[in-house]
Amino acid sequence: MRPMPVKILSVSFDFLIVSSILLAFSAKAVKIGVMVNPYLPTRREQEVAIRIAAQHFNSSSPLVLRFNKTNDDPVEASTTAKDMVDWGAEVIIGIGAWPEVVTLAGVGIASGVPILSLAETTTTSNLLSTMPFLVQMSYPTSDEVLCLANIISSYNWRKVIVIYEDDIYGSISSIATLFSDALQANGSKIDHHIAFPPMRTVPTSAAELIKEKLHNIPPQLSKVFVILRSSPQLANHLFMEAKEQDLMTADHVWIVSDDITDLLDSNFNQSFISSYMQGVIGIRTYFNQTTTFYQNFSIDFKKYISNNNIEPRRLAVRAYDAIHVIANAVAARDRNKNITLWEGILTSNFLGLSGFINLSTIGNNLPQVWGFSAFRVLNVVGKSYKEIGYWSRGYGFYEDEEELSRFGSTVVPMLRPVLWPGHMEKIPGGWGRLKIGVPNHTTFEKFVKVEYDDSGKVKEPQGFCIEVFKEILKNLNYDLLYEWAPFNGSYDDLVNQVSLKNFDAAVGDITILAKRAVNVTFTEPFLSSGLSMLVPIRTNHTPWMFTKPFTKEVWFLFLATLIYTCVVVWYLEHKNNPQFHGNWRQQLGAALWLTFSTLFYAHGRVYSFYTKTVIIVWLIVVLILTTSFTANLSSILTIEKIEPVPAGSKIGYDGDYFVFKYLQNVLNYKAQNIIRIKKSEAYDDAFRSGNISAAYLETPYLRVFLYNHTKYTVIGETHVLGGFGFVFPKDSPLADDFSDVILKLTEDGTFKKLEKDEFSFTLSNTPSPDNERRKDSLSTESFWALFVFTGSISTIMLILFKGHLILQNGRRLSNVMFGPMRQSFNMVWTMTKKRRKEEEKVFPVSSQEGTIHGQNEITIDINLPSNQVDDDNN
Numbered sequence: 090m091r092p093m094p095v096k097i098l099s100v101s102f103d104f105l106i107v108s109s110i111l112l113a114f115s116a117k118a119v120k121i122g123v124m125v126n127p128y129l130p131t132r133r134e135q136e137v138a139i140r141i142a143a144q145h146f147n148s149s150s151p152l153v154l155r156f157n158k159t160n161d162d163p164v165e166a167s168t169t170a171k172d173m174v175d176w177g178a179e180v181i182i183g184i185g186a187w188p189e190v191v192t193l194a195g196v197g198i199a200s201g202v203p204i205l206s207l208a209e210t211t212t213t214s215n216l217l218s219t220m221p222f223l224v225q226m227s228y229p230t231s232d233e234v235l236c237l238a239n240i241i242s243s244y245n246w247r248k249v250i251v252i253y254e255d256d257i258y259g260s261i262s263s264i265a266t267l268f269s270d271a272l273q274a275n276g277s278k279i280d281h282h283i284a285f286p287p288m289r290t291v292p293t294s295a296a297e298l299i300k301e302k303l304h305n306i307p308p309q310l311s312k313v314f315v316i317l318r319s320s321p322q323l324a325n326h327l328f329m330e331a332k333e334q335d336l337m338t339a340d341h342v343w344i345v346s347d348d349i350t351d352l353l354d355s356n357f358n359q360s361f362i363s364s365y366m367q368g369v370i371g372i373r374t375y376f377n378q379t380t381t382f383y384q385n386f387s388i389d390f391k392k393y394i395s396n397n398n399i400e401p402r403r404l405a406v407r408a409y410d411a412i413h414v415i416a417n418a419v420a421a422r423d424r425n426k427n428i429t430l431w432e433g434i435l436t437s438n439f440l441g442l443s444g445f446i447n448l449s450t451i452g453n454n455l456p457q458v459w460g461f462s463a464f465r466v467l468n469v470v471g472k473s474y475k476e477i478g479y480w481s482r483g484y485g486f487y488e489d490e491e492e493l494s495r496f497g498s499t500v501v502p503m504l505r506p507v508l509w510p511g512h513m514e515k516i517p518g519g520w521g522r523l524k525i526g527v528p529n530h531t532t533f534e535k536f537v538k539v540e541y542d543d544s545g546k547v548k549e550p551q552g553f554c555i556e557v558f559k560e561i562l563k564n565l566n567y568d569l570l571y572e573w574a575p576f577n578g579s580y581d582d583l584v585n586q587v588s589l590k591n592f593d594a595a596v597g598d599i600t601i602l603a604k605r606a607v608n609v610t611f612t613e614p615f616l617s618s619g620l621s622m623l624v625p626i627r628t629n630h631t632p633w634m635f636t637k638p639f640t641k642e643v644w645f646l647f648l649a650t651l652i653y654t655c656v657v658v659w660y661l662e663h664k665n666n667p668q669f670h671g672n673w674r675q676q677l678g679a680a681l682w683l684t685f686s687t688l689f690y691a692h693g694r695v696y697s698f699y700t701k702t703v704i705i706v707w708l709i710v711v712l713i714l715t716t717s718f719t720a721n722l723s724s725i726l727t728i729e730k731i732e733p734v735p736a737g738s739k740i741g742y743d744g745d746y747f748v749f750k751y752l753q754n755v756l757n758y759k760a761q762n763i764i765r766i767k768k769s770e771a772y773d774d775a776f777r778s779g780n781i782s783a784a785y786l787e788t789p790y791l792r793v794f795l796y797n798h799t800k801y802t803v804i805g806e807t808h809v810l811g812g813f814g815f816v817f818p819k820d821s822p823l824a825d826d827f828s829d830v831i832l833k834l835t836e837d838g839t840f841k842k843l844e845k846d847e848f849s850f851t852l853s854n855t856p857s858p859d860n861e862r863r864k865d866s867l868s869t870e871s872f873w874a875l876f877v878f879t880g881s882i883s884t885i886m887l888i889l890f891k892g893h894l895i896l897q898n899g900r901r902l903s904n905v906m907f908g909p910m911r912q913s914f915n916m917v918w919t920m921t922k923k924r925r926k927e928e929e930k931v932f933p934v935s936s937q938e939g940t941i942h943g944q945n946e947i948t949i950d951i952n953l954p955s956n957q958v959d960d961d962n963n
Contacts, residue, residue, distance in 0.1 A: 118151035119180070119419050119430075121412075122173035124166060124193060126185030127158045128289060130320050131351075135184050135207065135408040137393040138401065141386060142412030152416065159185050161257050163192040170196040179430050180415055183208060184408070188258040190223075197222040203431045205411050207404065209264070222431060224448060226411045228374055228403060230264055231271075232462040233346060236372050236480045237315060238271035240344060240466065243486070243503050245566060246519045247822030248280035248311035252327070253318040255284055261318050268317060277822075280311045288322040299326045303334050309590045309818065312521035313342040316349060321356045324349050328365040337367070339511030340570040342519045345371040350467055350474075351402040359472035366469045368510035374403035375463035375479060375493070376443045383442055403443065410441035414448065463493060468507050478504040516567040520823065526583055526592035527555075529575035532743045533769050535793045535848060536598040536813075539575045547575055553847040557615050558596050558815065560839060564830045580745055584609055587816045594817050600787065601811030602747055610821050613828040614812025615840060616789055620751060621807045623784045623791060624734060625776050626800050638721035640866045646876050647714065654707050657883040661700040661890055699886040706882040710875055721867055734783050741766045741775055741784035751808070752785055773798060789813065792848050 123139060125132050136156065143152045155173060159166040166189045173181055174196065180203045183190040190206040197204040197220075204223045209230050241249060251268065255261040262284065269279050283302050288295050314336070319327065324345075331337050343366075350371035353362065377383065378400070386409060390401045401409075418433030428436075437448040444462075463481040467474045478501070479487040485500040492498035509517050527550050531537050537552040549555075550573055562569055574592060576583050580599055586592045588608035600618060601611045636644065741764050742748045749765070752758045764781055766772055772794065775781045786794065787810065791803055817824040834840050869876075 118153050119415065120153045120155065120176065120178045121415060122170070122176070122178035122181040123154060123156045124170065124173075124181060124183045124185060124189070125156055125158050126161065126189065128161060128287070129185065130348075131402070131404045132184055134390075134394070134402060134405040137390060138386075138405040138408040139182065139412055141389045141393065142409040142416075144389075145386075146412060146416035152412070152419075159189050161186070161189075163189055167192045167196060171200075174200045174202055178202060180205065180418075180434075182408075182411055186256045186258055187260050191220070194220040194223045201431075203434055205414065205434075207408055207411060224414075224434060226407060226414070228407065228443075229462065230267060232482050233372070233374075233464070234264065234268040234271045234317075235482060236464045236466075237268065237317075237344060237346065238275050238277070239480060239485065240370065240372075240504070241272065241277055241313065241315070242275035244342075244516055244519075245826070246311070246313045246342070247277050247825075249277065249313040249315050249519075250281045250283065250306065250311055251279050252283045252314060252316045253285070254288065254320055254323045255286060255318075257287055257290065264317055268315070281306060285323055288320050295322060296326045296330065299323070299330045300334075303327075303330055303336065307590070308521070308524075309593050311519055312336075312340060312517070313519035314344070316343070316345045318346065319348050321352055324352060325357075325361070328361075328369075332365050337365070337510045339509070339513050340517045340519070340521055340568060341510045342517050343369045343510065345369060347372065347374055347403055353467075353469070353474055354402075355396070355399045362469060362474075363472045367471075367512070368508055369469040370477075370507065371467045371469070371474070372464040372480070373467060374443075375465050376403070376406055377494075386442060401442075406442040410443050410446055413439070413441050414446065466504055470508050477507055513568065518565070518567040518569040518823075520569060520593070523569065523571040523593040524574050524591075525571050526574050526576045526586055526595045528580065528583060528597045529577045531598065532767060533598070533790050533793050536789070537596075539573075547573055549573070550575075553616075553843065554597050554813065556843055556847070557840065560834060560843065561827055561830045564834065565826060581605065581747075584816050587818060590818065594815060594823065596815050598789065598813050599816055600745070600747065601814045603811075604747075605816075608819060610817050610819050610824040611811075611814040612817070612824050613831045614814050615831050615835070616813040616844070618787045618789055618812045619807040619809045620748065620785050621788055621791055621803045622734075622805045623772070623786055623794065623801055624782070624804055626802055637725055637866050638718045640868045642869045643867060643872055646869060646872070650710070650876050650879055653880060654703065654883055657703055657887050658700055660887065661697045661703065697890070699890045703883050703886050706879050710879045713875060714872070717867060717871070737762065738782035739764055739780060741772060741781040743784075743786050743790055748785060748787075755808070756785075769794060776801075796848055 121143075123136070125136065129135075139154065143154050146152060155176060155178065157169045157173065159169065166185070170181060170193050181193055181197065182205045183193045184207050187206075187208045190204070190208045193204045193206075196202070201222060205226050206223060207227050209227050249272065251265050253261050253265055265279070265282060265284075272278055283306070285298070285302070291298055314331075316324070316327070328337070331343075337343070350373045353371070357366070378387075383401075383406075386406070387401055390405065391397050391399065414434055414437045415430075417437050417439060418430050421433035421436055422428055422430055435448055437446055439446055463479060465476055466478045466480060466486075468477045479490060479493040481487065481493060486502070486504055487493045487498060488501055488505065506514065507516075508514065527539060528537055529539050535552060536554050537550060539550050540548045542548055571593075576586060576592075576595075580597075583592075583595050583597070584599065584605045585608075587595050599605075599611075601614055605611070639647070737759075739762050740752065740758055742752060744765050744767050749760075749763055752763050753760055764775070766775060766781075766784065769790075772784055775784075788807065795801060795803070815824075815827060817827070831840075
C-alpha cells in the first residue's frame with residue numbers, strides 16, 4: 090500500500106483523533122507542538138523525520154504531534170504558539186527562521202514550555218542567555234563556515250566572492266559576517282558580496298535578477314565563488330546563468346554548502362549536474378550512515394517520500410533527534426517524578442542519528458548540542474560526485490572516513506585531487522583570466538618585445554621580463570590564466586591603468602618608485618637597478634703611439650743623457666781601446682755603438698775602470714727605463730681611456746620621465762642639457778654626431794648596451810633605484826604570492842641563470858675620466874732622480890779620469906826639469922863617498938872616535954824615480 094503524502098494543516102485533526110486513541114491506553118501522553126515555516130525548502134523532510142521518530146518512540150512514551158504553519162509572520166507565530174500552549178503542548182519544536190524561533194522563545198518564557206529550535210543562528214551567547222527554556226538543536230553555523238574557510242586556506246585563495254539567499258528578516262547576512270571572520274583568521278577575505286532576496290519574493294523573473302547580479306561582478310575580482318545559503322530555485326538558475334556567462338570555465342572555483350550538496354541526490358537530475366555543475370566543491374554534514382539505527386530510519390524515510398534514491402539529509406536526522414531528546418526526557422521524568430520535562434531535556438546524553446547528543450550548558454550559554462562536528466567534502470564529477478576528503482573541527486582534513494573516526498589519525502594538509510571547472514586538474518588561482526598589460530614599445534627590446542602577426546593579433550611577448558614572469562608561474566602552487574594587453578603610453582600611465590582596474594597586472598621592465606607604489610602594489614624586485622653614466626672610450630691607436638709611454642721631457646732627457654754618456658765613454662776609451670782608433674767618424678761610431686748596444690744588453694769590450702763604472706750605471710738606468718716603457722705601453726694598449734665630459738655638455742637618458750626628473754632635481758643637470766633617447770640604437774648615433782657627451786641609463790639597460798657596443802664604458806657613481814618589479818592592484822594577494830616566489834628563485838640562483846642566458850655582460854669598475862692626455866705618459870717626475878744619478882756618475886768618472894791624467898803629466902814634467910841636476914848631484918855624492926873610504930883606510934881612528942863618528946854620521950838617501958835610475962844606469 091502506497092503511503093499517503095504528508096500535508097501541513099493549521100490544526101491537525103488527524104492527530105487529535107490519534108491522541109484520543111492513545112490516551113485510552115496511557116495514563117498520560119505528551120503533547121508536542123511543531124511550528125513549521127512552509128517556505129523552507131527542507132521543511133517536508135523535517136516533518137517526515139519527526140513523524141517517523143514519533144512512531145519509533147511512541148510505544149515507550151506516548152507522543153502526540155500537532156503541526157502549525159507560521160507564514161513568515163512573527164506575530165502570527167506568537168499567536169499560534171499560545172494556542173498550542175492552551176492546547177496543552179508540553180514542548181514546542183520550531184522549524185523556521187531564527188526571528189520566528191525568538192518569538193516562540195518569548196512564549197516559552199511566559200508559559201514555561203521548553204522550545205527546541207531547529208533554526209540556524211549566529212546570535213551571540215550573551216543574547217541567548219536571556220532566553221531560558223530554549224534549546225538550540227540545529228547544527229552550529231560556526232562549524233560550517235570554519236570548514237569552508239579551511240578549504241579556501243588550503244588552496245591559498247586570498248579573496249572570495251560570497252553568494253547567499255537571505256530570508257525576509259535579513260538574518261542570513263549574519264552568517265556571511267561569521268564567514269568573513271573565519272576567512273580573516275586564515276589570511277583571506279571576502280572580495281564581494283552577492284545577496285539575493287528570497288526567490289519567492291522576487292516580483293520579476295528570478296533568472297533576470299541572477300543574470301544582472303552576475304553580470305555586474307567587477308572583472309578584476311576573485312573568481313572563487315562561495316554559496317553560503319541557497320534555495321533550490323536560486324541554485325538552479327544560478328548555475329545555469331554562471332555557465333552562460335563563462336563563470337564555470339577554467340580558473341573559476343565554486344564552493345557550496347549543505348544547502349546545495351543536499352540537492353545533488355534529490356532536486357538536481359543527472360543531466361543538470363553534468364551540464365552546469367562540473368568541478369563544484371561542496372561540503373555535507375557528516376553522520377554515520379552505516380549503523381542499523383540509521384538504516385532502519387532510512388527505509389522508513391524513503392517510504393514516506395516515495396523515492397528510494399534519496400537518503401535522509403542533515404536537517405532530517407537532526408529533527409529525528411529532537412523527538413529522541415523529548416522521548417528521553419519523558420522517560421527520565423517517568424523514572425523520577427520530581428523532575429520536570431525541561432530538566433529531563435537537559436539530562437539528554439545519547440548517540441543519535443546525527444551523532445553524539447549532549448545537551449548541557451557551559452556558564453550562562455544556551456543549552457545546545459555538544460559533540461563531534463565533521464563534514465564530508467565532495468567534488469561534482471560527471472553525473473554525480475565523489476568524496477575527496479573529510480574535515481573535523483579542531484583537527485583538519487582526513488583522507489577517508491576510517492581515519493576520521495579513529496583517534497590519533499594522521500591529518501593531511503590538503504584534500505585529494507580535484508577535477509576543477511573547465512576540466513582542469515591543476516589547482517586554479519581563482520582569478521579568472523587576467524588581463525596583463527605590457528609596454529608596446531620599449532627602448533631596449535631585450536626586456537620586453539611585442540610583435541603582431543599578419544592579422545594584427547598580438548603574438549606571445551618575448552624578453553627577459555616575460556621569461557621571469559613565466560618562471561614565477563611555474564613555481565606558484567596554483568594555475569593562473571592570463572592574456573596579454575599591449576599598452577601604448579609611458580610607464581607611469583601603464584602603472585595607472587592597473588590602479589584604474591583596466592589591467593589586472595602589469596609586466597615589464599617597470600622600475601619600482603615610491604610615487605608609483607601609492608595606488609598599486611609592486612612585487613619584490615626581480616632585477617636590481619641603478620642609474621649610471623655611459624661615456625665613449627677614446628682610441629689609443631695612433632702612428633706615434635710607441636712614444637706615449639714617456640713624455641717629451643723624458644724623451645729629451647733620455648737622448649741628452651745618451652749623448653752625454655757617449656761622449657764620456659769616448660773620452661775614457663779613445664786612447665787605450667783599439668776600437669776607438671782611427672779617424673773621428675770611426676771613433677764616433679764606436680762610441681755610439683757601445684752606448685746604444687747597452688739598450689739590448691749586447692755591448693763591446695771596455696778597458697778603463699772608469700768606463701766600466703759608467704757603463705754599469707748606464708745599464709741600470711737602461712734596465713729601469715726599458716721596463717717602465719714596456720709596462721706603460723702595455724697598459725696603454727690594453728686599458729682604454731675615457732673621453733672627458735665637459736661641463737655643460739648634453740646628457741642623454743632612456744626616455745622614462747622619472748630619469749629626467751632625477752637628473753634635473755638630484756644631479757642638478759639643466760633641463761635644456763637633457764636629451765631624450767627613444768631607441769637603443771640611437772645612443773651610438775647621438776654620441777658619434779656629438780649631440781650628447783654622456784648618457785644616464787639604468788644598469789640593466791647598460792648591460793645590454795655594453796654587450797653590443799664595446800666602445801663605451803660606465804663611469805662614476807651608481808645611483809641605486811628600487812629595481813624592476815611587476816605591478817598588481819593595491820593589496821593584491823597575487824603580489825604577495827609573486828614576491829614569495831621571486832625571493833625563492835633569487836636565493837636558489839634561477840634568476841641568475843636567466844640573466845646569464847639573456848645578457849651575460851656584467852658591469853665592472855672603470856677609471857675616472859681623464860681630461861689631460863699627457864697623464865697617459867710617464868713624466869720627469871718619475872725619472873729625474875735616475876737621470877741625475879747616471880749623469881753624476883758619468884761626470885765623476887770623467888773628473889777622476891782627468892785628474893789621473895793631470896797627475897801623470899805632472900810627474901813627467903818633474904822628470905824633465907830636475908833630471909840633469911839630480912845626475913850632477915849623484916856624481917858628486919858618489920865621488921865624495923869614494924874619497925871618504927880611501928881616507929879611512931890611510932888614517933884609522935880609535936873606537937871611541939869611530940863611535941863618535943858613527944853617531945854623528947848623517948846618511949842622505951835620495952830616491953830617484955825608477956826610470957831615472959834606469960837612465961842613469963844606462
